[in-house]
Amino acid sequence: MKILVFLLFFIISAAYSQQNEFAKYYPLNVGNVWVYSYYYTNGGFTGRLKRTINVSYIFNNHKYFRCGWNNEIIRVDSNSANVMIFDSSGFCPWSHYERVKDSLNAKLNNRLSLLCLNDTGNCLDTNIRNVFGLNRRTKHFLTNMFGNGVGRVYAENIGVTETYGNLTGWPYGFYSESLLGCVINGVLFGDTSLTGIKELSSEVPGSFSLLQNYPNPFNPNTIIKFSIPGSVGVAYMRPLQLKIYDVLGREIATLVNQQMQPGSYSVDWDGTNYPSGVYFYRLIVGDNSNNGGDFTQTKKMLLIK
Numbered sequence: 001m002k003i004l005v006f007l008l009f010f011i012i013s014a015a016y017s018q019q020n021e022f023a024k025y026y027p028l029n030v031g032n033v034w035v036y037s038y039y040y041t042n043g044g045f046t047g048r049l050k051r052t053i054n055v056s057y058i059f060n061n062h063k064y065f066r067c068g069w070n071n072e073i074i075r076v077d078s079n080s081a082n083v084m085i086f087d088s089s090g091f092c093p094w095s096h097y098e099r100v101k102d103s104l105n106a107k108l109n110n111r112l113s114l115l116c117l118n119d120t121g122n123c124l125d126t127n128i129r130n131v132f133g134l135n136r137r138t139k140h141f142l143t144n145m146f147g148n149g150v151g152r153v154y155a156e157n158i159g160v161t162e163t164y165g166n167l168t169g170w171p172y173g174f175y176s177e178s179l180l181g182c183v184i185n186g187v188l189f190g191d192t193s194l195t196g197i198k199e200l201s202s203e204v205p206g207s208f209s210l211l212q213n214y215p216n217p218f219n220p221n222t223i224i225k226f227s228i229p230g231s232v233g234v235a236y237m238r239p240l241q242l243k244i245y246d247v248l249g250r251e252i253a254t255l256v257n258q259q260m261q262p263g264s265y266s267v268d269w270d271g272t273n274y275p276s277g278v279y280f281y282r283l284i285v286g287d288n289s290n291n292g293g294d295f296t297q298t299k300k301m302l303l304i305k
Helices: 002-023
Strands: 033-040 045-052 056-059 062-066 073-076 082-086 098-103 111-114 119-125 128-131 134-145 148-155 159-167 173-184 187-190 197-201 221-228 238-245 251-260 263-270 277-285 295-303
Touching: 033 159, 045 251, 098 111, 128 148, 221 238, 221 277, 251 263, 251 277
Parallel strands: none
Antiparallel strands: 033 045, 033 173, 056 062, 062 073, 073 082, 082 098, 111 119, 119 134, 128 134, 134 148, 148 159, 159 173, 173 187, 197 263, 221 263, 238 251, 238 277, 277 295
């Protein structure tokens, strides 16, 4: 009898351990960072974006992290290896707190059911891929979400290495994201730099803001800070432009022209090649051809040499 109990315990423990192994495909911990290059066909937006986990939450006895393409609050279930999205809308009849995004436990050609969305997906491959110089197990999913085809590739001990798909409406169209670098549990892989733009915080602000440059007056460098709001479930990437104009209203520099996640940022402007005088900087967020965009604001600054 004791031998039977021991064998049963061993089998259950082994199965649990195997399930836990798949959870390693998406390491979620505070301090982990992923930097991607992206491209959106509508508007031709391209650039880099950073996703940082700097906060965790406890809901319904589960630990969640703010991360993901849509600034989602997510977790990876250690038993099922399902990627779960926190959702308090009550939309899901079997759970008022979360729904399934991906199933990392899926095997090749398994068909997925994204519970409560009436959407489906497939596990396309489980190939070994070279990720940052090491061969790693990966899983490639293609899901049908609200009529849009969305693909994701997860690499063991790294997370999401690639996202692509078609989304209807401005500013999306076909989009793709490719991992350039990451910091996972304190270990650096690849290139995690963001050229020109510094992310001050990935906490989601409550409103748009364009702050007064500092220092002002300046010679020859100054810093411009701005914030982009959002909320869980609607914090999509926004097209953003930050431009410099001279006193005659002529555009002389573009500091930012790309899609941005909600967050707070700063960017430097070097006035070395410009004469002393009054200049204006303007932040335009959203599709500027549509009633001025989501947000437009202009401020004045003074360069003194």
